[in-house]
Amino acid sequence: MPKIIIACGTAIATSTYVASKIKNALEKENISADIIQCRISEVENLADEEGDIVITTTMIPLNVKAKVFNGIPFLTGIGEDALLRDILKEIKKSKIYKHPKSK
Numbered sequence: 001m002p003k004i005i006i007a008c009g010t011a012i013a014t015s016t017y018v019a020s021k022i023k024n025a026l027e028k029e030n031i032s033a034d035i036i037q038c039r040i041s042e043v044e045n046l047a048d049e050e051g052d053i054v055i056t057t058t059m060i061p062l063n064v065k066a067k068v069f070n071g072i073p074f075l076t077g078i079g080e081d082a083l084l085r086d087i088l089k090e091i092k093k094s095k096i097y098k099h100p101k102s103k
Helices: 013-028 040-046 072-076 080-093
Strands: 003-008 034-039 053-056 067-070
Touching: 003 013, 003 040, 013 034, 013 072, 013 080, 034 040, 040 053, 053 080, 067 080, 072 080
Parallel strands: 003 034, 003 053, 053 067
Antiparallel strands: none
16 A cells, blocks of 8 residues: 655644645545655655655655655645646556555
């Protein structure tokens, strides 16, 4: 199952808002994922696999194998649909992802 790490400065309001949007999008696509909210300072300890996805609302350099996305479009609404498409595309090409119709 894919792991999606959503990080902001304090892991309270902003990451909760973005997590809600991601959960809704995944449900519409019938995709299961582990969603983890954390502070940006915790990302490097949590994003330990190549198939992981990180969405941040605070951009700092991260030394991770995971694909990192700038989550600001979820807050502004500008470019949100394109970002969501990119995230879903990344999940679906991941070796960890299993299509819901496959056994």
